[in-house]
Amino acid sequence: MGDDxxxxxxxxxxxxxxxxxxxxxxxxxxxxxxxxxWIALGATVLTLVLxxxxxxxxxxxxxxxxxxxxxxxxxxxxxxxGIDGIALMLIMLTVFLMPICIAASWRSVERRVPEYxxxxxxxxxxxxGVFTSQDLLLxxxxxxxxxxxxxxxxxxxxxxxxxxxxxxxFLYTLLGSIVMLVAMLWMAREAGTTSIPELxxxxxxxxxxTLLWLAFFASFAVKMPMWPVHTxxxxxxxxxxxxxxxxLAGVLLKMGGYGFVRFSLPMFPEASxxxxxxxxxxxxxxxxxxxxxxxxxxxxxxxxxxxSVAHMAFVTIGLFAFNRxxxxxxxxxxxxxxxxxxxxFLCVGVIYDRLHTREIARYGGLSNNMPQYxxxxxxxxxxxxxxxxxxxxxxxxxxxxxxxxANSWVGFVATTGIILSAAYMLYxxxxxxxxxxxxxxVAAMPDLSRREWWxxxxxxxxxxxxxxxxxxxxxxxxxxxxxxxxxxxRANPDGDAQVERGPAARPGIVHAExxxx
Amino acid sequence: xxxxxxxTGPELxxxxxxxxxxxxxxxxxxxxxxxVSWLSVALLAGAAILLxxxxxxxxxxxxGLFRADAFSRFAKxxxxxxxxxxxxxxxxxxxxxxxxxxxxxxxxxxxxxxxxMMVSATDLMMLYVGLELQSLSSYVLASFQRRDERSxxxxxxxxxxxxxxxxxxxxGISLLYGFTGSTSFATIFxxxxxxxxxxxxxxxxxxxxxxxxxxxxxxxxxxxWTPDVYEGAPTPVxxxxxxxxxxxxxxxxxxxxIEALGPATDAWRQIVxxxxxxxxxLGAVAAYGQTxxxxxxxxxxxxxxxFALIGLAAGTAEGIASVLFYMAVYIxxxxxxxxxxxxxxxxxxxxxxxxxxxxxxxxxxxxxxLAMAMFMLSLAxxxxxxxxxxxxxxxxxxxxxxxxxxxxxxxxGSVIGAYYYLKIVKIMYFDDPAPxxxxxxxxxxxxxxxxxxxxxxxxxxxxxxxxxxxxxxAARSLF
Numbered sequence: 001m002g003d004d005x006x007x008x009x010x011x012x013x014x015x016x017x018x019x020x021x022x023x024x025x026x027x028x029x030x031x032x033x034x035x036x037x038w039i040a041l042g043a044t045v046l047t048l049v050l051x052x053x054x055x056x057x058x059x060x061x062x063x064x065x066x067x068x069x070x071x072x073x074x075x076x077x078x079x080x081x082g083i084d085g086i087a088l089m090l091i092m093l094t095v096f097l098m099p100i101c102i103a104a105s106w107r108s109v110e111r112r113v114p115e116y117x118x119x120x121x122x123x124x125x126x127x128x129g130v131f132t133s134q135d136l137l138l139x140x141x142x143x144x145x146x147x148x149x150x151x152x153x154x155x156x157x158x159x160x161x162x163x164x165x166x167x168x169x170f171l172y173t174l175l176g177s178i179v180m181l182v183a184m185l186w187m188a189r190e191a192g193t194t195s196i197p198e199l200x201x202x203x204x205x206x207x208x209x210t211l212l213w214l215a216f217f218a219s220f221a222v223k224m225p226m227w228p229v230h231t232x233x234x235x236x237x238x239x240x241x242x243x244x245x246x247x248l249a250g251v252l253l254k255m256g257g258y259g260f261v262r263f264s265l266p267m268f269p270e271a272s273x274x275x276x277x278x279x280x281x282x283x284x285x286x287x288x289x290x291x292x293x294x295x296x297x298x299x300x301x302x303x304x305x306x307x308s309v310a311h312m313a314f315v316t317i318g319l320f321a322f323n324r325x326x327x328x329x330x331x332x333x334x335x336x337x338x339x340x341x342x343x344x345f346l347c348v349g350v351i352y353d354r355l356h357t358r359e360i361a362r363y364g365g366l367s368n369n370m371p372q373y374x375x376x377x378x379x380x381x382x383x384x385x386x387x388x389x390x391x392x393x394x395x396x397x398x399x400x401x402x403x404x405x406a407n408s409w410v411g412f413v414a415t416t417g418i419i420l421s422a423a424y425m426l427y428x429x430x431x432x433x434x435x436x437x438x439x440x441x442v443a444a445m446p447d448l449s450r451r452e453w454w455x456x457x458x459x460x461x462x463x464x465x466x467x468x469x470x471x472x473x474x475x476x477x478x479x480x481x482x483x484x485x486x487x488x489x490r491a492n493p494d495g496d497a498q499v500e501r502g503p504a505a506r507p508g509i510v511h512a513e514x515x516x517x
Numbered sequence: 518x519x520x521x522x523x524x525t526g527p528e529l530x531x532x533x534x535x536x537x538x539x540x541x542x543x544x545x546x547x548x549x550x551x552x553v554s555w556l557s558v559a560l561l562a563g564a565a566i567l568l569x570x571x572x573x574x575x576x577x578x579x580x581g582l583f584r585a586d587a588f589s590r591f592a593k594x595x596x597x598x599x600x601x602x603x604x605x606x607x608x609x610x611x612x613x614x615x616x617x618x619x620x621x622x623x624x625x626x627x628x629x630x631x632x633x634m635m636v637s638a639t640d641l642m643m644l645y646v647g648l649e650l651q652s653l654s655s656y657v658l659a660s661f662q663r664r665d666e667r668s669x670x671x672x673x674x675x676x677x678x679x680x681x682x683x684x685x686x687x688x689g690i691s692l693l694y695g696f697t698g699s700t701s702f703a704t705i706f707x708x709x710x711x712x713x714x715x716x717x718x719x720x721x722x723x724x725x726x727x728x729x730x731x732x733x734x735x736x737x738x739x740x741x742w743t744p745d746v747y748e749g750a751p752t753p754v755x756x757x758x759x760x761x762x763x764x765x766x767x768x769x770x771x772x773x774x775i776e777a778l779g780p781a782t783d784a785w786r787q788i789v790x791x792x793x794x795x796x797x798x799l800g801a802v803a804a805y806g807q808t809x810x811x812x813x814x815x816x817x818x819x820x821x822x823x824f825a826l827i828g829l830a831a832g833t834a835e836g837i838a839s840v841l842f843y844m845a846v847y848i849x850x851x852x853x854x855x856x857x858x859x860x861x862x863x864x865x866x867x868x869x870x871x872x873x874x875x876x877x878x879x880x881x882x883x884x885x886x887l888a889m890a891m892f893m894l895s896l897a898x899x900x901x902x903x904x905x906x907x908x909x910x911x912x913x914x915x916x917x918x919x920x921x922x923x924x925x926x927x928x929x930g931s932v933i934g935a936y937y938y939l940k941i942v943k944i945m946y947f948d949d950p951a952p953x954x955x956x957x958x959x960x961x962x963x964x965x966x967x968x969x970x971x972x973x974x975x976x977x978x979x980x981x982x983x984x985x986x987x988x989x990x991a992a993r994s995l996f
Contacts, residue, residue, distance in 0.1 A: 141900040148899060155947045163947060167939065174935055178928040185916045
């Protein structure tokens with residue numbers, strides 16, 4: 001790519017962001033528990049600072065791929081890094097959540113702390129790696145390698161059925177990805193390159209696209225997760241330690257959506273259009289079915305896990321709506337869900353640390369003795385329900401507008417998800433926070449500590465920021481969505497809504513409207 | 518003649534050296550074991566140095582019986598390294614058992630000389646002689662701890678089944694000779710290329726030869742001896758079987774398949790594909806219930822051979838290169854795992870082999886557990902460990918040859934196999950600690966484990982470029 005030459009970074013900031021947690025992880029293994037905690041916190045905060053630098057240095061009017069680094073390795077493979085706006089936002093989500101995860105594990109993890117911190121830091125490197133790779137093989141290595149630390153996190157520090165959950169998580173995800181690997185090998189031969197930006201502009205034969213699309217779908221659908229391959233998620237969430245759940249829900253699930261945006265849509269537009277019914281079908285089932293399942297859960301983490309499946313279905317619907325509102329909504333949904341579900345898992349963690357149970361029925365009346373907690377928990381509940389003013393609203397509104405434009409029935413079914421999410425989230429909140437405070441051990445629980453405030457407040461602030469002024473987050477992604485739209489436009493299936501632009505509407509207003517919501 | 522002798526230099530050195538060392542051993546008794554061991558390692562190093570000369574790329578020797586080319590050089594280097602490790606690692610292992618006889622390194626030298634003949638053979642008779650030299654030494658090595666019932670059983674079992682396999686192989690060789698009129702690879706190549714190339718006789722010969730060689734590489738359905746022999750043989754010998762001998766047999770199979778039966782690729786490809794997939798699946802499924810770590814590693818070797826065969830099934834230079842690359846990484850991972858197994862000793866210093874003995878190793882011996890976890894995940898082919906790369910290479914070669922369904926099936930099979938490798942990691946990291954192993958003072962073994970662990974870590978990616986190039990050059994020399 002000729003224009004790479006102009007946007008090579010002076011400082012290899014992406015490599016730095018990869019190396020910093022990795023070095024800290026190695027350091028953690030050689031020190032005692034307390035030192036490991038501080039090293040981990042320091043490293044994640046430093047990475048966050050680097051991330052903020054990345055965002056500040058990202059040029060909205062610059063080339064599509066920025067901060068590019070490229071070192072040819074062996075054969076056809078290269079160490080190629082670079083980000084566009086979509087990757088930038090997901091990296092920001094990752095580096096933002098990591099210090100919170102470390103802080104959340106400060107006291108709740110007592111056993112084998114150095115290894116725990118090392119696993120988390122390794123995880124951070126691998127997650128950033130996924131979002132920055134510009135080479136197929138490099139992407140696959142980061143994508144897959146994340147399984148190892150997560151397997152250890154669930155298996156060592158997890159709950160009672162941790163062994164089962166860790167195996168299920170590992171093997172499920174591995175099976176999905178390995179199919180993708182074979183497809184990648186075929187693509188690399190067919191296109192003669194492993195560079196992701198080049199492949200994004202390579203036109204594969206439509207017949208081959210279908211098989212390739214399905215191979216990638218196998219991987220991303222498991223990762224996302226989509227119904228019916230979502231069953232590893234509730235198990236993994238329930239058994240993982242709190243911070244593990246946050247990372248899992250906050251970032252790992254986003255790799256599926258990222259994969260659709262980065263691979264499935266731009267590389268196989270025809271196949272995406274052809275198989276849109278599959279995505280819509282599975283997503284609609286997911287929204288209705290997993291929402292209903294969430295309604296009857298007795299375990300808080302399981303409930304939130306099922307709600308994640310339902311929320312991620314909005315992402316798939318939005319992405320495959322083939323229009324700007326849908327895709328932007330899906331992307332905001334990924335960010336918003338990362339914040340909100342992470343916050344909800346942290347809220348569960350707060351009371352789990354006190355009572356050591358996740359059973360909803362064991363709680364009740366928390367608003368009496370833990371008013372601050374009840375306030376924040378309510379805020380995040382409302383975010384999950386997509387109340388206007390929270391980031392969830394922006395995301396779901398845009399995704400549903402997009403879905404309606406593509407197919408009004410999909411829009412209709414998906415909208416029921418909002419009602420259902422209000423039902424299960426408010427029902428959860430009522431049982432935990434309201435009611436009579438009649439259990440003595442629950443009544444004895446102290447309100448949020450200063451540390452817990454520091455964990456939850458940034459999430460609340462970010463969620464409100466994204467809800468009130470989403471433009472900050474959508475601006476870096478807008479041009480990349482436009483590029484993607486231009487790429488997939490030729491395959492865009494006809495929607496059934498046949499939307500006509502009204503007489504008063506002029507170009508540009510659509511954006512302004514989207515931003516204002 | 519002189520030229521031929523120069524080309525076979527490494528084999529001559531090893532054979533003559535082994536005989537000379539045998540004299541030393543005979544006159545000095547078991548006192549000489551350490552010195553004989555180190556001299557044997559020196560001989561292996563000398564043989565490797567000779568490969569830099571004409572023996573590395575010289576060409577045909579003895580009127581086309583023997584060929585020294587880049588392919589044999591690559592395989593021989595791997596074999597010498599694996600054999601040297603077998604001699605070095607055995608020192609402390611046998612000393613603890615009290616039966617470290619000086620014949621051990623000598624037998625390994627002879628076996629290595631035979632392995633060298635195997636990978637250089639370009640004639641069926643030469644092939645057979647090399648194979649038997651290597652096998653006969655192996656039978657003795659397997660029963661080396663002759664007071665141990667399991668060891669003698671392993672030796673006997675290996676001998677009987679090995680003899681059977683040799684018989685099958687010889688029958689195949691006789692058929693090929695009868696129907697093509699020659700034992701030379703080059704002539705057979707011409708004979709099976711013609712218009713009415715593959716008659717029923719040649720086909721039968723090919724099937725029998727393939728079956729005999731499948732026994733030597735322990736590919737399904739000729740794998741039955743592997744778990745018993747691997748379990749019973751002394752651990753360093755088991756490791757030798759799983760590494761050096763595998764490399765020799767796989768390289769031999771590649772040479773026969775390409776240089777002798779190249780035009781009949783379509784005929785043997787289906788055998789190789791079946792054997793590959795069956796090995797992957799059976800190696801993975803049968804390993805589930807194993808409680809003995811050496812048996813488990815035996816199934817792991819069957820499983821891994823299946824992946825290597827995928828590269829052979831491609832039948833292209835790239836495919837052969839991927840097989841060689843696979844074997845190079847495989848011997849390091851396997852040796853690493855066996856070196857860890859050699860450190861499994863209870864407080865009295867007795868070797869233990871139960872998978873359960875590894876429980877909680879991450880808390881009693883964190884460094885050892887980390888190394889073992891890396892070897893296991895690497896054998897499973899999980900990135901970013903180096904074991905992922907050879908799997909990628911064989912899948913890539915299969916896709917390149919248009920065999921993407923095979924690559925897909927192999928890839929899915931690797932998920933089945935991942936389960937029991939993960940089980941070892943789980944036992945070491947998640948379970949409550951079993952009684953700790955006796956601390957080891959063996960610095961050499963520890964150094965070897967550390968070196969192997971660094972090699973399979975992402976740091977090993979640095980070796981990818983030279984290894985990839987060398988294996989490609991080696992593979993091209995077959996075509």
